[in-house]
Amino acid sequence: SLTISKGAVEFKNVSFHYPESDVPVLRDLSFSVQPGETLAILGSTGSGKTSLFQLVPRLYDVTEGEVLVDGKNVMNYPIEKLRKGIGVVPQEAVLFTGSITENIGWGKEDATSDEIISAAVDAQIHETVEKLPNQYDTRVGQRGVNLSGGQKQRLSIARALVRKPKILMLDDSTSALDLKTEGKLLKALRTYSCTTFIITQKISTAMEADHILLLDDGTVEAWGTHEELLNTSPLYVKIVQS
Ligand code: M5T
Ligand code: MG
Structure with missing residues (x-):
């Protein structure tokens, strides 16, 4: 049955509202990203960035239009196959009570110790882990070692990387x-050659991307490279200057 083979992503006239409300959160979004490309998503708070993300692994389904992965509607994939190929790093890192190894390997129980370490190295968290009392066996979460927000983020990125996703989504x-x-981190991500969606507030990150999507109130305000947006989007220029 269907699995993600290359990681191309296309949104075709996508509109979306949450099931409990009829207020549209995304309106008529169309864009496409080729396998291995990086898309940076910018937009003010509440513009719909996280909502857009959720439609790819089908945490929610579109209200109108289509999301295609490798040219096929995401609705046609068995959901576990779809999700297996997509690494989603949520806005708030979710760790559970358990060791560092268990937290990174969560969802990929057959990960070897080398795979766990290599993901941690790429996620730029290995050096921190080495300094913990029991390194990879250190327990985190409730009554375990407390990690900073940034350290949790990187563990959560390592968790996504260990699965070698075709599509990586960083919120x-x-x-x-x-x-x-x-x-x-961004340099290490390139070695994975996965299609990468990265929601960011930083222009320095956006500049590195193949495409920038600027969302404004659920619609595409601008699409293009950094240079293109400087010439076409007054809102983008405003963000760059702020
Ligand atoms: C866009 C609403 C939210 C806002 C709009 C995640 C979520 C969002 N919303 C819901 O009603 N239910 C939900 O579960 O959708 O919100 P967003 O997509 O979260 O925006 P963002 O990611 O661009 O914002 P931020 O603050 O993360 O930069 O009306 O109430
Ligand atoms: Mg968000």
Whole structure:
């Protein structure tokens, strides 16, 4: 049956409202991203960035239009196959009571110790883990070692990377990282050659992307590269100057 093979993503006239409300949150979005490309998503709070993300792994389904992965409607994939190929790093990192290894390997129970460490290295959290009392066996979560927001974010990125996803979706997951660490992380991500959606507030991150999607109140305010948006979008220019 269907699995994600390349990681192309296309939104075709997508509109969306949450089941409990009839207020549209996304309106008539159309864009496409080729396998291995990076898309940066910008937009003010409440503009619909997280909502857009949720439609790819089908945490919610579109109200109108289609989301296509490798040219096929996401509705046609068995949901576990679809989700297996997509690494979603949520806006708020979710850790559970257990070891670092268990937290990174969650959802991929057959991950080897080498795979766990290599994901941690790429997520820029390995050095921190090495300094913990019991390294990868250190317990985190309730009554375990408390990690900072940025450390939790990176563990949660490692969890996504260990599955070697075809599509990686980072929901503001690098907000607590300094520019140098973020730079190293983005460089490491390139070695995965996965299609990457990255919600960010940072122009420096957006500049590195193949495409930038600027959302405004659930619609596409602008689409293009950094250079293109400087020439076409007054809102983008405003963000750059702020
Ligand atoms: C867009 C509403 C939210 C806002 C709009 C996640 C979520 C959002 N909303 C719901 O009604 N239910 C939900 O479960 O949808 O919100 P968003 O997509 O979360 O916006 P964002 O990610 O761009 O904002 P932020 O603050 O993360 O930068 O009307 O109430
Ligand atoms: Mg959000």
